[in-house]
Amino acid sequence: MxxxxxxxxxxxxARVVAAFYARVRAHPGLGPVFARHVTDWPAHEALxxxxxxxxxxxxxxxxxxPLKVHRDARDVRPGxxxxxxxxxxxTLREELPxxxxxxxxxxxxxIGRTLRAGVTERETHAGGVPKLI
Structure with a gap:
């Protein structure tokens, strides 16, 4: 290895992932988006x-x-x-040295820049101008 x-x-x-997704579920902007896609939180956190x-x-x-999953989720926006x-x-600052x-x-x-770029490529206005929000 x-x-x-x-x-x-x-x-x-595992501790960071669990703490992070507890925050995500409570977040007014991210929580509803994740809730539409995640039906089994323990399985998602394990993944x-x-x-x-x-x-x-x-x-x-x-x-x-991850790139395909985020690109295919039509309600995930670059912003x-x-x-x-x-x-x-x-979460990282609170859980780790x-x-x-x-x-x-x-x-x-x-990794986030790569995922955002993938979603940005999917979302464009007329003329190819990216939708960033």
Missing amino acids: PEPRIEVTPEEI VAAFWESAILGRPGYRGS MFSLWLALFDM AETAEAWSVLAHR
């Missing part, structure tokens, strides 16, 4: 934890395409990613 990209344990990943374990720890087991990342950063939180945040922002 490769060296972890960030010094974090699977238990910490997302597996994603992070793969991305950070190099663990096998995650099967999926939502800044809210998502702000909640995620807040500062250095670990910062390293994970950098990775999350890189």
Whole structure:
């Protein structure tokens, strides 16, 4: 197994994911969007934890395409990613040591830019001008 990209344990990943999605469910803008797509929160959190374990720890087991999922969700808008990342950063800072939180945040922002770009490509006004909100 490769060296972890960030010094974090699977238990910490699961804790961050659970705390983050508790915030998402309570968020007035993000909560309703997620509620339309997530019917089994424990399964969703396990899937997302597996994603992070793969991305950070190099663990096998995650099967999926976050870009496809976000692009196919017609009610996910590019502007939502800044809210998502702000909640995620807040969660990281509260749940992890500062250095670990910062390293994970950098990775999350890189992934968030990719997801936002995928959603932006899907959403355009006439003439190809992106819809950002």
